[in-house]
Amino acid sequence: MAGEILDNQGRGEASWRWPAIHPEARKFAAIAAVLCALFAFLAWETVAWPMGLLVFCICAFFRDPQRVTPQGDRYIVAPADGLVTLIQKVPPPRELAIDDGSAAARLGEAPVTRISIFMSVFDVHINRAPIGGTVRRVIYIPGRFLNADLDKASEENERQHILIERGDGTAIGFTQIAGLVARRIVPFVKPGDMLAAGQRVGLIRFGSRVDVYLPEGTDSRVLLGQKIVAGETILAEIGQAGPIEGIMQ
Incomplete structure (x- = not known):
């Protein structure tokens, strides 16, 4: 949960979660997804599979995970x-x-x-x-x-x-x-x-x-x-x- 306090004494809850995808990814992923679907429709599988991989890579690049920031004036x-x-x-x-x-x-x-x-x-x-x-x-x-x-x-x-x-x-x-x-x-x-x-x-x-x-x-x-x-x-x-x-x- 965003804003949750965690410390070095065990306070708080931590678990792995899928990172969010930043909205900047949407247009790039959408273009790649449309091309993937088009090539799949045309049965051009040798091109469709790489385009599908590209969609995954774009989402991975724009991932936006939560971070726990140490608090202190110094x-x-x-x-x-x-x-x-x-x-x-x-x-x-x-x-x-x-x-x-x-x-x-x-x-x-x-x-x-x-x-x-x-x-x-x-x-x-x-x-x-x-x-x-x-x-x-x-x-x-x-x-x-x-x-x-x-x-x-x-x-x-x-x-x-x-x-x-x-x-x-x-x-x-x-x-x-x-x-x-x-x-x-x-x-x-x-x-x-x-x-x-x-x-x-x-x-x-x-x-x-x-x-x-x-x-x-x-x-x-x-x-x-x-x-x-x-x-x-x-x-x-x-x-x-x-x-x-x-x-x-």
Whole structure:
């Protein structure tokens, strides 16, 4: 049940359930289903079966499972499912750093830790808010469609920046980046919206990446090569810094 409280002392009820399918899937699945039915009617089974498989793949891609988001003022949770492919100190994007004259929060120009999360076509592509707060900026930038795994994709690919400000003034910026196959970034939020941590904010169709910019003085609590889950994995704790090592095995 949405909104149910679960904790580390056993409170609540947890069970496996089929994930919901996001409405964005409807038109793609409907087209594939119609083609499947047409080819089946024409007895073109060698084409009808792959089209039927395509319907299943589309529904799987747009799956929208429920997530249990850790609650805590210091937690920054993952905005995307996927693989941590880059952790670097970089200046924030200009669109999130400059003063736009609105007196709203911005990230500043000092280098901060950026965590890049690569989403393959097998990952859930619904993106979620890393913190609770007010959406201050949503900035779409057209661009190229390079491999989202490349570092330069952060500056050259089609992308959308989102900035969220907490009540205490702490701001977190993150960027949805289109990849080789992705051709559309779909936002669910706009400036002024109030969000809870883990709330759905958008999706990127068919393989992509999300970059998260941590506040100054905060280091990643996840490791390079780690597989993470949107709305559940704690990326960082605000104000916590220092190296963490892992062993691939």
